[in-house]
Amino acid sequence: MGKSTNFFKQNRMFYVFVFVLLNIAYVSIEIYKSIISEPLLFKNEITQSEFAEVQTLSNFAYFFEISFLILSIIWTLFMFSKKYKYSLRRSLFIQLLLLIALFILNCTLSWLFDVPVGNLVQLLFGPFVFVIGALIYVTLSYFFTRMKRLLYHR
Numbered sequence: 275m276g277k278s279t280n281f282f283k284q285n286r287m288f289y290v291f292v293f294v295l296l297n298i299a300y301v302s303i304e305i306y307k308s309i310i311s312e313p314l315l316f317k318n319e320i321t322q323s324e325f326a327e328v329q330t331l332s333n334f335a336y337f338f339e340i341s342f343l344i345l346s347i348i349w350t351l352f353m354f355s356k357k358y359k360y361s362l363r364r365s366l367f368i369q370l371l372l373l374i375a376l377f378i379l380n381c382t383l384s385w386l387f388d389v390p391v392g393n394l395v396q397l398l399f400g401p402f403v404f405v406i407g408a409l410i411y412v413t414l415s416y417f418f419t420r421m422k423r424l425l426y427h428r
Contacts, residue, residue, distance in 0.1 A: 286365060289349045290372055296345065297376050300338040300397050301383055307331040308389040339397040346401035350408050363412055370405050373398055 311328055314320050346369070353365045380394040 285352075286368065289345065290368070292345060293342065293372055293376070296338050296342045297380070297397070300335055300342065301380055301394055303331055303335045303338065304393045305383065305387045305389050307335065308387070308393065342397050343400040343404075346404055350404060354408075366405055366409050366412065369401075370409065373402055373405060377402075 307328060310331075314324055314328070349369060350366065353362045377395055377398050380398070381391055383389070384391040384394045
């Protein structure tokens with residue numbers, strides 16, 4: 275169990291690192307997109323190249339958003355495997371704390387760069403829902419297991 279614990283801890287740090295990198299990339303694109311889009315709002319006509327640039331940035335942001343969601347799902351499902359189930363609650367708690375920290379960071383960056391807050395935090399909503407669902411499942415599972423033990427051991 276020692277080797278698997280060490281492997282898990284290394285993977286957890288890897289996932290945290292990748293989460294942070296994906297978030298930085300996504301937020302950077304959204305901030306840049308907002309900066310170049312603002313002057314376009316006051317123009318009567320937008321050129322095809324301007325539209326293409328904003329569209330390309332939107333596509334990149336979408337890629338990072340989906341990657342972030344998929345990574346969140348993979349991390350959580352990975353923790354549900356029998357090999358790492360003993361640390362599921364801790365992992366979900368760490369993932370939830372990471373998402374909260376990224377939410378606070380993204381809100382702060384939204385305020386600093388005068389970017390719509392929804393644009394910077396929307397990539398966190400899916401992972402939040404998934405992690406909260408997993409936490410509810412783990413909590414209910416623990417509760418029902420304890421109840422079953424109490425009822426059958428009387």
